[in-house]
Amino acid sequence: MKTIGKWIKWLWAGKKKYVVVAAVVVGVMVAAMGMKGSGLELQGTVVDTGVVQSYVEEVGDFEAKQAITLNGRVSGVVETIHHVEGDTVKAGDVLIELDKGDQLLLIQSTEAEIDAIYAELAEAGRADSNRIAQIKSKIAVAQNASIESKEVYDDNGLLYESGAISKVDLDNSKRDYEDSLQSLRIAQNDLTLLTKGVSESVQKQYESRIQALNAQLELEKRQLNQMSIQAPMDGVVTDKFVEIGDAVSFGTPIVEVSNPSAFQVVSDLLVSDAAGVKVGYKVIITDPESDEEWLGKIAKIYPKAFTKVSDLGIEQKRIKVEIEPEAMAFEKYGYEFDLKIIFEEKEAVLRCKDSALFKIDGQDYVFKVVGGKATLAPVTIGLEGEEYVEIFEGLSEGDMLVQSPGNELAEGMKVKIK
Numbered sequence: 032m033k034t035i036g037k038w039i040k041w042l043w044a045g046k047k048k049y050v051v052v053a054a055v056v057v058g059v060m061v062a063a064m065g066m067k068g069s070g071l072e073l074q075g076t077v078v079d080t081g082v083v084q085s086y087v088e089e090v091g092d093f094e095a096k097q098a099i100t101l102n103g104r105v106s107g108v109v110e111t112i113h114h115v116e117g118d119t120v121k122a123g124d125v126l127i128e129l130d131k132g133d134q135l136l137l138i139q140s141t142e143a144e145i146d147a148i149y150a151e152l153a154e155a156g157r158a159d160s161n162r163i164a165q166i167k168s169k170i171a172v173a174q175n176a177s178i179e180s181k182e183v184y185d186d187n188g189l190l191y192e193s194g195a196i197s198k199v200d201l202d203n204s205k206r207d208y209e210d211s212l213q214s215l216r217i218a219q220n221d222l223t224l225l226t227k228g229v230s231e232s233v234q235k236q237y238e239s240r241i242q243a244l245n246a247q248l249e250l251e252k253r254q255l256n257q258m259s260i261q262a263p264m265d266g267v268v269t270d271k272f273v274e275i276g277d278a279v280s281f282g283t284p285i286v287e288v289s290n291p292s293a294f295q296v297v298s299d300l301l302v303s304d305a306a307g308v309k310v311g312y313k314v315i316i317t318d319p320e321s322d323e324e325w326l327g328k329i330a331k332i333y334p335k336a337f338t339k340v341s342d343l344g345i346e347q348k349r350i351k352v353e354i355e356p357e358a359m360a361f362e363k364y365g366y367e368f369d370l371k372i373i374f375e376e377k378e379a380v381l382r383c384k385d386s387a388l389f390k391i392d393g394q395d396y397v398f399k400v401v402g403g404k405a406t407l408a409p410v411t412i413g414l415e416g417e418e419y420v421e422i423f424e425g426l427s428e429g430d431m432l433v434q435s436p437g438n439e440l441a442e443g444m445k446v447k448i449k
Contacts, residue, residue: 070403070445076384078430083382083416085375087308091298091316091354093366095289097193098269103283104257105129109273114286116271120262126286127273129258138255141248145241152237166222173215174245178252180208186263195264195290219245266290269364289364296327296354298370302336305350307374314354315371329372330355375414382419387432388412397426398433400446405433407442 107129114126146167153163184204191201223238270287273279296316300308314327331353339349354370387397388410395412398405410425426432431448433440440446 070447071440072447072449073436073440074434075400075431075448076387076434078381078383078422078426078428078432080379080428081382081419083377083380083414083419083421084371084373085414085416086371086373087300087304089298089300089304089370089372091296091368091370093294093296093368094364095266095269095291096293096295097195097264097266097290098287099189099193099263099289100270100287101126101260101263101285103279103281103285105254106278106280107131107134107258109275109277109279112271112273112275114262114268116268118268120266120268120288122262122264124262125259126262126268126288127260127271129260129279131255131258134251134255134258138248138251141244141251145244145248148237148240148244152234152241163222166218170215170218170222170245173211173218174249175252177208177211177215178249178256180204180211181253182256184208186261190263260285262288264288264290294356294359294364295330296356296368296370298352298354299339299349300352300372302348302350304372305332305352308332308352308372313373313376315373316354316356316359317369317371319367319369325356325359327354327356327359329353377414377421380413381422381426381428382416383422383426383432384434385415385418385420386435388420389436398436398440398446399426400431400433400448403445403447405436405440405442405444405446 109127110130111128112126113128114120114124120126149163149167184201184207187196187201187204190196191198219242223234266288268286269289272284272286279285296314308329310329310332312329314329316325316327317323329352333351336348336350338346341347383397388395390396395410397408397410399408400406408425411423413421413423415421433446433448
């Protein structure tokens with residue numbers, strides 16, 4: 032310190048133009064003396080026993096396994112909304128209704144035309160008007176039954192595709208629809224026999240007109256039923272795409288119903304990451320807001336890659352995977368989770384931080400702190416994880432290592448661990 036004191040006294044004696052240079056020199060000298068006394072101050076890490084994991088991190092979305100989006104089957108204007116997002120519904124509940132006024136007028140007009148033709152046919156064949164009225168009533172009942180059974184068959188088709196019902200249930204509804212059509216044909220044949228007295232050519236004219244109008248009436252009634260959007264299954268309304276007054280047409284998404292008892296997390300992995308993933312791999316699912324964690328496993332890996340543009344505008348090839356959570360209580364569909372997909376994992380093994388390792392001529396080394404000095408130690412490693420590395424040979428539990436050693440550190444230098 033005497034030398035430093037003379038430097039300072041000389042500078043303040045008038046040679047201030049050397050102040051800056053001297054300050055640097057003094058700093059270096061002080062640092063050197065400090066290093067000589069206490070050693071280079073570095074961050075340390077302790078060798079311990081624990082888990083080593085090789086994994087990839089990604090994000091995924093929470094969604095229902097079984098979700099059905101109901102689209103418009105007819106054109107119309109939304110008149111009433113009975114259920115909104117979050118509502119629990121039963122199969123058959125009316126969710127949304129379109130304005131039916133114009134459709135009811137169409138049905139009334141077609142029914143009036145059919146009545147007029149029946150009256151003409153009765154007059155032409157002098158048929159029993161009371162009997163004709165009975166058969167007309169029977170035809171109307173059979174017609175409505177065929178429309179309703181067709182609706183059930185169509186809805187069951189959607190449920191079967193989504194896995195909600197069995198093939199047996201679908202076949203039963205198909206059989207009911209076919210039986211209703213047969214009943215309708217029988218009733219129509221009864222009417223034909225009743226009017227048999229009419230000449231063949233005249234009768235065919237009446238039958239053709241009635242057949243065309245009956246087909247039109249069936250279509251109009253089916254469209255009327257389709258103006259009431261019903262829940263296809265028990266579940267929760269998870270999305271609503273329309274508001275009162277909105278015009279919808281065929282194919283317009285209207286409402287989504289999901290099964291809350293079956294859900295999953297879906298993620299799009301980079302192709303390079305997905306190459307090492309297999310069905311059954313363990314996944315740690317973390318809610319980024321609460322830090323709550325759940326375990327899951329890879330349930331499905333899609334076979335086809337697709338292109339996705341990243342947040343930075345870079346096109347990437349990705350693969351979709353489905354993850355099945357274990358004992359996960361969560362109902363916020365569409366939420367994003369942090370995922371850690373575990374490729375390989377070892378528990379209760381000797382390990383050190385990967386940041387303590389470095390290579391010299393292909394050999395792995397660490398700087399072990401022994402007696403306050405850095406000692407170069409070769410090591411044999413096993414599983415290389417994302418944060419820790421498994422140690423086979425060269426270290427013992429409790430050894431203190433230098434973390435992230437720099438080029439300034441050399442064998443035998445004094446070190447001070449923070």
